[in-house]
Amino acid sequence: MDKALFEYLLRLGDDSLVLAQRLCEWSSRAPTLEVDLSLSNLGLDLVGQAQLLLGYAGEVEGQGRDEDRLAYHRDAEEYRNCLLVEQPNGDFAQTMARHFLFSIYRELLLDELVGSSDTRLAEIAAKAVKETRYHAELASDWVIRLGDGTEESHRRMQDGLDWFWRFVDEMFAVDEVERVLIERGIAVDPAVTREAFDARVTQVVKSATLEVKPSTWPQTGGRQGNHTEHLSTMLAEMQVLPRRYPEATW
Amino acid sequence: MDKALFEYLLRLGDDSLVLAQRLCEWSSRAPTLEVDLSLSNLGLDLVGQAQLLLGYAGEVEGQGRDEDRLAYHRDAEEYRNCLLVEQPNGDFAQTMARHFLFSIYRELLLDELVGSSDTRLAEIAAKAVKETRYHAELASDWVIRLGDGTEESHRRMQDGLDWFWRFVDEMFAVDEVERVLIERGIAVDPAVTREAFDARVTQVVKSATLEVKPSTWPQTGGRQGNHTEHLSTMLAEMQVLPRRYPEATW
Amino acid sequence: PQQLARFEARVAADDFIEPNDWMPETYRKTLVRQMSQHAHSEIVGMLPEGNWLTRAPSLSRKAILLAKIQDEAGHGLYLYCAAETLGVSREQMIDALHDGSAKYSTIFNYPTLNWADIGAIGWLVDGAAIMNQVPLQRTSYGPYARAMVRICKEESFHQRQGFELMMHMVNGTPDQREMAQDALNRFWWPSLMMFGPPDDKSPNTERSMRWRIKRDTNDDLRQKFVDATVPQAELLGLTVPDPNLRWNEERGHYDFSPIDWEEFYAVVRGEGPVAQERMQARRKAWDDGAWVREAAASYETKHASARIAA
């Protein structure tokens, strides 16, 4: 099996899955019905991406694990998502800050992955990039609206950006697994998109009358399975039924 | 096996266990260090009671299930605690309202159970009643202090009492299981303690400058395994390790 | 009186009344009450299902449930918008929900306790809702009727999905089968109560039927629901929790036990098992979101005036 590709697909798929799970926690809790609808849209897109990416990962692995087996029967340390997406929702500003940073990173990455030499991955990326472009726009709109809204919303939005900024660098880090795939033309070096990321973020943050305060000690480890304390509690809830009834199908 | 006694012990033990678990959620979150210490004390007493009661339940059942097996490998619908103890903590006033109502009920019940014809149960009750007397005093003190504290604390304390009152009647209800054991002199008819309960509660609530607003439609079902939505999520977290690693001992 | 006669004639001819048409005040009020109640039911109804969203046991079940809850939010939105055409604002309606003066379907005051409840809600609750709603596609108020057309289509999709979930559960492990039976046990009677009080306790039925706001009586719809659902339960191999349930050859209908109306009225009064939790959840979401709504409004104002100034 192509171990590097398997790992890479887990990283991409787990990002989608974990963030989708966080968005599910918003159900019925949004500030307006319209926002509830749009958060569900984001969640649905991400669940769909997780299905495709983890499904493909399972095929690459060739051990008979499908997307549900991978989603529901791996422990936290086997998850490969970046730390940003597993962070708790916080208030609506934090949720939007998280979604804003992730979606811009992801849109730029998927844009490149459309040209992957792995055609299956390229196809998934082509579908996902459209969805993600919408995510990035929606989140950017909210960052601007909240940043340039009231005094309170400005403060909360700035706090949200500050809170999550330490998780940004991890998304652009490359390790041996990816290095190999980049050379093979399968994966994309996220570093090539960093400049565009910074430009996009800066532009939105400026329109929002906010500022970016870079952190000096970025947090990393998610891609290698070293997560924050939040992932295992999230998975305890998410996986409870398949873990409790391993012989059942649903 | 004595099925009724087994059931009765589960009811008593699950009350302790579930409330202990709720108190564990307060760890490091209390308003002062002193309160943190006293909530831990309450939690420790309750875990200890759960161990004794569920341990004895397992022996009565005679199927080789010990207290941990019973605590960690039963689903929500097999739990027999009253609904009150599984309710979320809410704010500190709610937690104290819940503890106040439960502990007075429980102290009066244990006082009677000291005379149970089942000597093992009588012994456990004798130990637990002292602890529970302290719980009831501590919670009563807080009800008074908060009720007669500031305007905000008065409002919160009254809200806490109002919120939980609908779960009071269930604690005094008797079904066939208990009826049989009462006749055998093993269990106690909680109805005999209701008057004392009402008197104690009324006295404290009055000193607290609060009032009791009886609800018209009391909630029941816990003793038969019909719980609120909160228990299954609590158990998903509590049981995650033993469920995930059924072959391990800890 | 001439206006009233003309109005009643139009309604009797199955014409649609539109927002700017003349209508009796009682008609308007009854409609506002009924439509907002329906909208609230969609919104509150998201909660019992949302309770299992983070625990949905497969990715496709999670997607289906998320989409279903989203549809309900959408239904709420159409219905609030349709009601707004009658001169009441969404905020007013939501305030009435939160202060307890407006009602919503009693069924959502029951808890969801196992995964099969998600199936049971689709199968029974959406099933009952459809029985109530299909006739409303031809209700006399145009915006309401048009909203119902779209809603009914989605509801019947949900109902099929719910039944499919139940079918999957009963064909699964013994644990799953038990969950399905348990779900039916708990949701059967509350579903029958969804059709409202018995006809002899439903004083406005006659007028509402004349005005085509309602097109069948509560008891008729309830019977129709029982007749349609019992064979489905048999297909699932589940037992309807009613010892008196049997086919009555003579009536051509199923007989069933009398309903516990004391429970029904208690639940309507907001005393259902999780009624307080549901309202607390709705109020909390609304209160927690206040600063977001204010920010969005403030942003709009700022930039609208900027546009005007430019």
Next chain:
Amino acid sequence: PQQLARFEARVAADDFIEPNDWMPETYRKTLVRQMSQHAHSEIVGMLPEGNWLTRAPSLSRKAILLAKIQDEAGHGLYLYCAAETLGVSREQMIDALHDGSAKYSTIFNYPTLNWADIGAIGWLVDGAAIMNQVPLQRTSYGPYARAMVRICKEESFHQRQGFELMMHMVNGTPDQREMAQDALNRFWWPSLMMFGPPDDKSPNTERSMRWRIKRDTNDDLRQKFVDATVPQAELLGLTVPDPNLRWNEERGHYDFSPIDWEEFYAVVRGEGPVAQERMQARRKAWDDGAWVREAAASYETKHASARIAA
């Protein structure tokens, strides 16, 4: 100067200094900093363990962990009280913690990721704390020394419990063994950092030792810890994550790799993996509890004046 000479003579004679005795301002300040930092470490240290309290896998483990966390709250309390004898209030100290001006042990800025971490914290973190604290039972400031006597007794109990938990894990299933190794991998280096910067970067050590506020250098204590702990790891059958670790016959000590001081200083600056979460959790608990503290104070005032009036 005469006072100072007398003070230093008393300290040199291993006399205890008591709250009302004269003491140099720097001595007082250093003590306040050290004691409050120690108190804060106890309080913040409750968080990583509390993270597993609701998931403790057996009732007796839950009781042990709850009791341990409770002891830590108790230690925090003694130490705040002891520090208060030096003229600083608990509130002032807590404010300094919350605004980031006071420090606490860097170790608590690492996350607890599996159940074996609870064992590793007892074994390594409490083990390191004891190394630091045993000498402080003879520290020159009386209230501090007496607090340490009690604390050390409890800490060594915790250390044994932690080791016992690790032993149980390594004798368990392969999964459990793996958790134990993983916990050691993550907590080893942070534990070594608990002894503070190397001696040549620790400018106040000399004076603190003269004043008996400190009785050993950081590097000495660190070496002592390594020498004591490596055989315990061997007993557990676990591998210390340091390829350069080996017994140096000549020195009579274990050699080990240089420490990543860049990481250490970053964590001290509050940039550890979960530093922000820890402070957020402390601040939230404090802010959420404000109304309770106010209510208790208000009740006291009311009833105190009632008692005076009576």
